[in-house]
Amino acid sequence: MNLVINNLKKNFEKKEVLKDITFTFEKGKIYGLLGRNGAGKTTLFNALANEFEVDGGEVFLIDEQGNKETLSSENIGYVISTPVVPEFLTGREFLRFFIEINQHKIKNLKTIDEYFDFLNIEVEDRDRIMKDYSHGMKNKMQMLVNIIANPEVLLLDEPLTSFDVVVADEMKKMLRKIKKDHILIFSTHILELATDLCDEIVILHNGVLESVQNEDLNSTEFKEKIIDILKDENHD
Amino acid sequence: MIKIFIEAFKINSTYKTNSFLYKIRKLWIFRKLIPNDVYRLTDVKIILNIIIAIFSYLFEFVKKAIYFMFFFMLPISMMSSSNDSVSAFIWIFLFLNLFIGSFGKQIIMSPTLEKYYSVILMHMDAKKYAITDYIHHLLVTLISFLPSLFLFGYWNQVPLWTLTFLLLSLIGSRMIGDAMFIMIYDKWKYAIANRSWYVLTIFGLGLIGAYSLSYFHVSFPPLFLLPLSIMIILIAIPSFLYLLHYQKYSFLYKRLITRENVIFDTDKIIRESQLETVKMDEHSTISNEMIEKKKGFEYFNAIFFERHKRILTKSVKQMTGVIFLIIIGSIIVLFFAPELKDNVHRFLMTSLPYFVFIMYALNRGQVICKAMFFNCDHSMLTYQFYRTSKNMLENFKVRLKMLIRLNLLPAFVLAIGLDLLLWMTGGVGNPFVYFSMFFSIIFMSIFFSVHHLVLYYLLQPYDINMDRKSSIYDIVNAITYFICWSCIEIKLDSFYFSLGTIALTTIYVVVALYLAYLEAPKRFKLK
Numbered sequence: 011m012n013l014v015i016n017n018l019k020k021n022f023e024k025k026e027v028l029k030d031i032t033f034t035f036e037k038g039k040i041y042g043l044l045g046r047n048g049a050g051k052t053t054l055f056n057a058l059a060n061e062f063e064v065d066g067g068e069v070f071l072i073d074e075q076g077n078k079e080t081l082s083s084e085n086i087g088y089v090i091s092t093p094v095v096p097e098f099l100t101g102r103e104f105l106r107f108f109i110e111i112n113q114h115k116i117k118n119l120k121t122i123d124e125y126f127d128f129l130n131i132e133v134e135d136r137d138r139i140m141k142d143y144s145h146g147m148k149n150k151m152q153m154l155v156n157i158i159a160n161p162e163v164l165l166l167d168e169p170l171t172s173f174d175v176v177v178a179d180e181m182k183k184m185l186r187k188i189k190k191d192h193i194l195i196f197s198t199h200i201l202e203l204a205t206d207l208c209d210e211i212v213i214l215h216n217g218v219l220e221s222v223q224n225e226d227l228n229s230t231e232f233k234e235k236i237i238d239i240l241k242d243e244n245h246d
Numbered sequence: 247m248i249k250i251f252i253e254a255f256k257i258n259s260t261y262k263t264n265s266f267l268y269k270i271r272k273l274w275i276f277r278k279l280i281p282n283d284v285y286r287l288t289d290v291k292i293i294l295n296i297i298i299a300i301f302s303y304l305f306e307f308v309k310k311a312i313y314f315m316f317f318f319m320l321p322i323s324m325m326s327s328s329n330d331s332v333s334a335f336i337w338i339f340l341f342l343n344l345f346i347g348s349f350g351k352q353i354i355m356s357p358t359l360e361k362y363y364s365v366i367l368m369h370m371d372a373k374k375y376a377i378t379d380y381i382h383h384l385l386v387t388l389i390s391f392l393p394s395l396f397l398f399g400y401w402n403q404v405p406l407w408t409l410t411f412l413l414l415s416l417i418g419s420r421m422i423g424d425a426m427f428i429m430i431y432d433k434w435k436y437a438i439a440n441r442s443w444y445v446l447t448i449f450g451l452g453l454i455g456a457y458s459l460s461y462f463h464v465s466f467p468p469l470f471l472l473p474l475s476i477m478i479i480l481i482a483i484p485s486f487l488y489l490l491h492y493q494k495y496s497f498l499y500k501r502l503i504t505r506e507n508v509i510f511d512t513d514k515i516i517r518e519s520q521l522e523t524v525k526m527d528e529h530s531t532i533s534n535e536m537i538e539k540k541k542g543f544e545y546f547n548a549i550f551f552e553r554h555k556r557i558l559t560k561s562v563k564q565m566t567g568v569i570f571l572i573i574i575g576s577i578i579v580l581f582f583a584p585e586l587k588d589n590v591h592r593f594l595m596t597s598l599p600y601f602v603f604i605m606y607a608l609n610r611g612q613v614i615c616k617a618m619f620f621n622c623d624h625s626m627l628t629y630q631f632y633r634t635s636k637n638m639l640e641n642f643k644v645r646l647k648m649l650i651r652l653n654l655l656p657a658f659v660l661a662i663g664l665d666l667l668l669w670m671t672g673g674v675g676n677p678f679v680y681f682s683m684f685f686s687i688i689f690m691s692i693f694f695s696v697h698h699l700v701l702y703y704l705l706q707p708y709d710i711n712m713d714r715k716s717s718i719y720d721i722v723n724a725i726t727y728f729i730c731w732s733c734i735e736i737k738l739d740s741f742y743f744s745l746g747t748i749a750l751t752t753i754y755v756v757v758a759l760y761l762a763y764l765e766a767p768k769r770f771k772l773k
Contacts, residue, residue, distance in 0.1 A: 083631055096622055103549060107546045110542045
């Protein structure tokens with residue numbers, strides 16, 4: 011299964027944020043989407059998640075047999091950078107509601123506690139109202155419901171920045187564990203995070219998406235190469 | 247002080263002009279006409295600043311004139327003969343303006359965007375700003391009250407010297423009120439004017455005082471005004487000096503003028519209640535078996551209503567209780583004063599148009615939709631599954647049922663009560679009149695429940711930062727208010743009016759639901 015983007019365009023009034031995005035993301039890999047602040051990473055994610063109408067281009071999923079499928083809420087999960095959860099519910103109530111609504115598309119349904127265990131959510135936190143959850147806990151809940159729904163494509167907008175080092179490490183392990191069944195695209199502006207977690211780095215720069223080929227993502231040369239691209243004087 | 251005033255004026259008029267341009271650009275007819283970089287055109291903005299400032303000052307005069315029309319002229323013409331209109335005018339002014347106006351709301355401590363921008367963001371000197379802004383406020387009050395007070399007072403034959411004393415007392419009482427609020431806060435760190443129980447008590451007492459004394463034709467002793475005014479002025483002088491010499495405005499503003507208080511000022515009471523409710527339920531999970539048995543959106547919304555009992559169900563129950571008491575009270579009055587029966591009967595037979603406005607005012611739809619957005623949809627709309635057409639319509643259906651059911655409680659009591667009063671005051675030969683009156687109240691309640699929810703789903707007026715962004719939503723609400731108010735003017739027998747109401751409501755509900763079904767999945771989203 012691949013996610014194919016062809017000539018995707020999005021303008022905000024006169025500003026061309028996504029100029030001509032063409033790219034293919036493959037299943038089983040974690041992609042690190044890098045870009046400077048304001049480069050359009052969230053716009054790209056919003057475009058993929060059908061948050062608004064785009065000004066041109068197409069996005070679809072294509073399987074091994076060449077069958078095309080359009081992207082919809084059924085096959086895409088989107089974890090936004092500011093975690094928002096319905097604060098009037100407890101974690102357990104939220105999961106119960108989510109599972110009841112999405113039962114038809116959840117494969118290998120587990121119990122609510124098994125899901126909590128999967129993301130190491132403590133027993134005493136499960137029946138607390140989410141209003142009192144920390145930023146990181148809310149982020150975990152948001153991540154959890156997206157994982158439960160088991161979409162083909164999972165978009166993660168700056169997901170690890172709110173976690174402490176221990177939880178961030180847990181989340182990285184979890185993402186590596188689930189990557190074989192998903193197309194994971196992970197946006198960040200922190201280079202080290204991208205090189206540490208991702209299998210491939212793609213750069214969004216001047217409204218265009220480009221892959222940076224290198225065998226060793228953690229080498230100094232590779233990091234310098236990325237910074238050079240991002241420092242390009244055309245950046246606005 | 248003049249410098250501070252000019253600086254604050256510049257900041258505030260710039261923000262007003264920018265907000266005006268932003269809002270007007272949201273309307274599609276202006277979007278094409280006004281370029282995106284209009285904010286850079288300094289000359290245009292200076293002219294707009296001046297125009298907006300002039301209009302906002304002129305609007306103060308208009309507001310006062312409307313206020314006097316509705317709160318003085320209208321009730322006085324309904325209650326008093328020309329002999330006691332002077333007393334009625336003075337009573338109403340004393341209770342509404344001196345009592346409620348000065349002790350029901352604060353000026354210096356009120357969280358406003360102007361204070362937030364000038365003192366918190368721009369770091370202007372808090373004390374100088376507070377005093378300058380306060381003097382400006384007093385001057386605007388004095389000048390804007392002057393023409394309306396003298397015009398409408400003169401119209402009611404209130405002597406000029408009395409009006410002068412009333413005006414001076416008004417300014418004096420404002421100083422006393424604000425000094426009192428600051429003293430209380432200084433001593434107990436308690437912003438009493440932000441508490442709904444206090445505000446409601448002051449408003450309740452003030453309204454009862456203003457209109458009951460006028461209604462019972464209690465004459466105002468003319469010699470009483472002079473000592474009252476002197477006393478107010480004597481207390482106002484040290485109060486004003488206290489405000490001038492108070493040193494902790496900076497501390498006060500840091501505590502009270504927070505972004506949250508300012509941006510959501512209008513929704514503060516809702517949020518406070520919501521937070522308290524959530525706090526109350528924190529220690530226990532929902533143990534209600536009825537809720538546990540529900541599934542999906544029924545379960546989700548049942549918890550929402552349960553955790554927001556205080557602002558949703560409790561207030562409806564209180565409202566129902568008040569209606570019940572009014573009806574019981576009316577029955578008792580009719581029992582002891584049977585001579586009123588004819589008047590009440592006549593009123594009931596022609597009063598249904600008034601109930602359009604009353605049912606509009608009683609309906610909790612708008613508040614509930616607001617609570618739904620702030621405490622639920624604001625977060626849930628970020629989830630893809632929540633926004634699918636199927637789920638959105640399922641959620642809409644569940645909510646509509648809950649909203650209608652909730653609003654039907656007071657409507658049902660009111661409808662039964664009206665029929666009961668009609669029967670007690672002599673009744674009518676045609677039993678259809680009872681049915682039509684009952685069902686028109688019930689239909690009006692359903693109408694407003696549907697109206698508010700459909701409007702919310704079609705025009706979702708808030709953006710992701712929970713600011714109100716839709717001008718169309720405000721315009722439609724204003725039109726609804728105006729239409730409901732205008733219905734009072736309809737002179738039609740209740741029977742025919744109710745038939746019309748039932749027919750129109752049915753058509754409206756069908757059309758609105760069809761529109762919601764077609765359009766809500768496309769339109770109900772975060773902006």
